[in-house]
Amino acid sequence: MRVIVRTILVTALVLAQTAVPPQAVADSPDGAGLSTGEVRIGDVETIVFYGDSITEQNLYSAYLETFLLSRFPQKKLAIFNFGWGGDTASGGNARFARDVAGVKPTLVFVNFGMNDGGYQAYDEAVYRQYIGAQAELADTIEAAGAREVLFTTSPVDEVLRGDKGVYNETLSRMAKGVVSLARARGLPVIDLLHPMLDVQRAARQKDPGFTMIPDTIHPNPVGQLVMAYLAMRRIDAPRSIGEIEVDGTTVRGRGVTIENQIAGDGLVEFDVKLPFLPFYVPPEARPGLDLVPLQAELNRFVLRAAPSDGRRSLLLSVDGKVAGVFAPDDLSRGVDLALLDNTPWSRAGRALWDAAQLRWDKHFEAWRRMGLQRPATMMPSLPSFEPLVRAQRAYADDLGRSLGALAQPQTYHVTVATPGGRVPIESFDLSPAYPLERFDTAYPPEQDSGAVRWRRVSASGGQIDLAAQFSGAANVVSYARVVLKADRATRVHLALGSDDGLAVLLDGERVFANDARRALRRGEDEIDLPLAAGRHEVLFKVTQAGGGYGLAVDAQVLGNARVRQVEAQ
Numbered sequence: 001m002r003v004i005v006r007t008i009l010v011t012a013l014v015l016a017q018t019a020v021p022p023q024a025v026a027d028s029p030d031g032a033g034l035s036t037g038e039v040r041i042g043d044v045e046t047i048v049f050y051g052d053s054i055t056e057q058n059l060y061s062a063y064l065e066t067f068l069l070s071r072f073p074q075k076k077l078a079i080f081n082f083g084w085g086g087d088t089a090s091g092g093n094a095r096f097a098r099d100v101a102g103v104k105p106t107l108v109f110v111n112f113g114m115n116d117g118g119y120q121a122y123d124e125a126v127y128r129q130y131i132g133a134q135a136e137l138a139d140t141i142e143a144a145g146a147r148e149v150l151f152t153t154s155p156v157d158e159v160l161r162g163d164k165g166v167y168n169e170t171l172s173r174m175a176k177g178v179v180s181l182a183r184a185r186g187l188p189v190i191d192l193l194h195p196m197l198d199v200q201r202a203a204r205q206k207d208p209g210f211t212m213i214p215d216t217i218h219p220n221p222v223g224q225l226v227m228a229y230l231a232m233r234r235i236d237a238p239r240s241i242g243e244i245e246v247d248g249t250t251v252r253g254r255g256v257t258i259e260n261q262i263a264g265d266g267l268v269e270f271d272v273k274l275p276f277l278p279f280y281v282p283p284e285a286r287p288g289l290d291l292v293p294l295q296a297e298l299n300r301f302v303l304r305a306a307p308s309d310g311r312r313s314l315l316l317s318v319d320g321k322v323a324g325v326f327a328p329d330d331l332s333r334g335v336d337l338a339l340l341d342n343t344p345w346s347r348a349g350r351a352l353w354d355a356a357q358l359r360w361d362k363h364f365e366a367w368r369r370m371g372l373q374r375p376a377t378m379m380p381s382l383p384s385f386e387p388l389v390r391a392q393r394a395y396a397d398d399l400g401r402s403l404g405a406l407a408q409p410q411t412y413h414v415t416v417a418t419p420g421g422r423v424p425i426e427s428f429d430l431s432p433a434y435p436l437e438r439f440d441t442a443y444p445p446e447q448d449s450g451a452v453r454w455r456r457v458s459a460s461g462g463q464i465d466l467a468a469q470f471s472g473a474a475n476v477v478s479y480a481r482v483v484l485k486a487d488r489a490t491r492v493h494l495a496l497g498s499d500d501g502l503a504v505l506l507d508g509e510r511v512f513a514n515d516a517r518r519a520l521r522r523g524e525d526e527i528d529l530p531l532a533a534g535r536h537e538v539l540f541k542v543t544q545a546g547g548g549y550g551l552a553v554d555a556q557v558l559g560n561a562r563v564r565q566v567e568a569q
Contacts, residue, residue: 037188051111055083059224113153225288266559267417278338280349420557425462490561
């Protein structure tokens with residue numbers, strides 16, 4: 001059986017030793033503590049991220065986009081990125097009417113400054129030009145009827161750059177000017193520069209080769225996650241998804257809704273409804289969680305559990321898929337549920353992230369490559385080009401409107417159990433092969449299994465080569481049967497693989513279906529079978545649509561029940 005083992009604890013426990021404490025960042029003597037004002041998100045917003053190539057990277061902005069969409073599933077949010085590599089505050093003001101005004105923004109996050117300083121030592125004239133351009137851009141945004149949030153720019157890597165901090169000093173003085181401008185105008189301002197310098201320097205003390213700005217200018221996914229975290233802290237949004245506490249057979253929830261509790265021998269089951277999805281952190285950005293306490297401060301979703309005997313590990317299954325097996329010490333401190341990838345909320349978060357990335361790509365192509373740059377390779381003189389541009393924009397807009405649906409939280413079925421014994425599958429009863437009509441067609445074993453002529457076939461480790469059993473068969477369906485006997489009510493976790501499609505029927509009722517075209521991989525599908533005390537017939541319906549043909553079944557009891565394979569009667 002494929003079991004995903006995790007020992008991910010509440011991030012705060014790890015970060016207490018590794019991360020830069022938020023208070024230390026806020027009180028840094030070299031200029032932090034500059035951020036002011038809280039950012040409030042209305043029920044209906046068109047949000048724009050506006051800046052240079054650091055914004056065009058679509059990382060910190062994408063993290064913030066999925067954070068906002070998942071944290072506010074009931075709000076109507078349309079989010080755009082109009083970053084442009086090499087741009088300045090002056091250039092941003094000049095192109096605002098062309099690029100941004102048409103989407104009718106209500107909230108604009110502005111991040112200019114990296115290019116404005118000229119990559120040189122501080123120059124008063126350059127500084128005044130930059131602050132003047134920021135003020136003009138603020139006037140333009142206000143005239144468009146939008147609210148503005150100012151960022152100070154991120155820093156350069158002064159070690160890799162080799163300038164002994166000269167340009168960061170320039171950027172620091174520019175950042176203080178941005179803060180003064182924001183305060184004078186009553187605008188929220190979020191300082192990225194100084195906290196990021198604190199994080200970079202603290203991490204480099206532990207690892208001299210560390211950087212989150214490898215080309216000295218553009219933060220990598222880790223650095224951009226730090227940027228997003230600094231902005232998330234300033235957004236008026238719920239700070240925690242919730243906590244689940246399992247004490248023996250009693251389940252309590254804080255911030256989440258717990259319903260339909262069922263206690264068994266060595267296991268407890270319940271439904272949990274989340275207020276919103278956890279913020280999904282892509283794997284390439286997760287090293288950033290060792291640098292800032294994002295999980296503990298802003299994305300807390302914790303499971304605590306006490307095994308009944310206090311000594312055994314517990315298995316966590318969500319909607320039939322094993323999310324992890326955790327030791328008692330981990331459970332008592334708390335497991336970070338937001339970082340468990342084999343959960344439905346993480347899969348939903350990943351789907352949201354992927355869809356948002358696709359939407360950005362399509363919008364960028366329609367806005368920039370097709371709408372403005374019009375490269376000759378696209379043959380813009382073709383009569384169909386302009387309709388294609390309009391269709392691309394419409395598609396990107398439709399994608400944007402659809403993202404909110406992906407962010408909706410659901411109710412999930414959770415099982416917390418003592419990992420029980422494995423159930424050896426030593427043989428299958430095989431039906432004849434039938435011509436494949438449709439996947440959902442009910443063939444004789446589903447109609448009356450007792451009337452089928454079954455034949456017993458040995459299985460090696462729960463796996464059977466059906467192609468060898470039905471030599472030369474193509475485009476067929478057959479059934480493999482096992483009978484399980486439980487000495488008490490329990491659940492059995494099945495990790496399954498098939499070539500091709502697979503359906504599972506428990507005592508005549510379909511409980512799983514995957515109409516797939518694939519090679520066999522053990523554990524690719526998972527399901528928890530609820531078994532009452534007594535005998536149960538389990539049918540595995542396997543389709544073959546060309547190529548190989550096979551089935552693999554791994555079974556493990558959840559809890560303390562005894563389950564074994566027995567002969568059919």
